[in-house]
Amino acid sequence: MKLLLLFALLAFGEGVASADQGRFSTTLFAKFQVKGCTTCHDFHEKGRWGLAFGSHRERSVEMCVVCHSKSVTGFEHPEEWFAMPGLYTSGMDARQTCEATRSALHAKFKSRILLQKQLEKHLFEDPRVLWAIEGATPQSGVLPGGKRESDLVRGGLDRWKSDVRSWIEGGMACD
Numbered sequence: 001m002k003l004l005l006l007f008a009l010l011a012f013g014e015g016v017a018s019a020d021q022g023r024f025s026t027t028l029f030a031k032f033q034v035k036g037c038t039t040c041h042d043f044h045e046k047g048r049w050g051l052a053f054g055s056h057r058e059r060s061v062e063m064c065v066v067c068h069s070k071s072v073t074g075f076e077h078p079e080e081w082f083a084m085p086g087l088y089t090s091g092m093d094a095r096q097t098c099e100a101t102r103s104a105l106h107a108k109f110k111s112r113i114l115l116q117k118q119l120e121k122h123l124f125e126d127p128r129v130l131w132a133i134e135g136a137t138p139q140s141g142v143l144p145g146g147k148r149e150s151d152l153v154r155g156g157l158d159r160w161k162s163d164v165r166s167w168i169e170g171g172m173a174c175d
């Protein structure tokens with residue numbers, strides 16, 4: 001009897017752990033909200049003290065690569081260092097962060113398979129995303145002028161990939 005109870009507990013415990021793993025709120029929310037991601041997504045947001053209204057005022061889109069050059073970002077195509085509005089930003093809770101992500105991808109017009117493919121491509125291969133993951137590239141976190149963003153996604157690329165995959169396998173829900 002005792003043994004049975006133990007098994008039941010183990011099975012239940014595991015169920016909870018894996019269900020939790022696929023949830024945006026517990027698995028990815030904190031990682032999406034590191035400054036390495038949000039400072040760039042906030043760039044054009046006045047209400048979030050975006051850089052376009054601070055240190056980067058009046059820096060044109062053509063100038064980004066002058067400072068955030070290949071030797072700084074490590075990007076194969078340095079022009080991919082850019083910012084635009086309409087993305088999830090800092091200050092959003094888990095549901096808002098997730099829903100803004102889905103809406104940036106126009107998720108409701110895409111089949112699950114297409115969405116899954118595009119998410120994986122973006123989150124695993126986009127140079128901006130990799131830049132914000134600790135250790136994903138030698139230049140992750142590096143900024144011009146010898147500066148460095150220290151609030152990056154911790155745990156490395158393998159952990160990031162398994163977290164993203166478990167969310168995708170869980171149906172990419174926003175809870």
Ligand code: HEC
Pocket residue numbers: 031032036037038040041081082083084087101104105122128129130131132133153
């Ligand atoms: C240097 C700026 C920059 C950084 C750093 C950055 N992003 Fe983005 N992000 C963008 C831009 C610009 C877009 C919209 C263009 C695009 O989709 O390529 C975007 C789009 C997205 C999207 C929407 C998907 C899509 O295809 O439009 C997600 C999700 C996302 N970023 C997640 C992240 C995460 C997570 C991080 C950190 C690990 C991050 N981003 C770091 C600039 C950045």
Ligand code: HEC
Pocket residue numbers: 035036037039040043051055056059060061062063064065066067068081082083143144145147148149
């Ligand atoms: C004159 C050089 C220069 C230009 C041009 C420039 N930057 Fe920067 N950028 C910096 C420096 C230096 C920092 C680090 C300190 C700061 O915030 O000013 C920085 C920081 C950033 C950050 C913060 C990243 C983080 O996580 O802390 C983003 C995002 C960014 N720049 C995007 C851009 C974009 C987009 C452009 C083009 C519109 C651009 N920068 C143009 C020099 C420049």
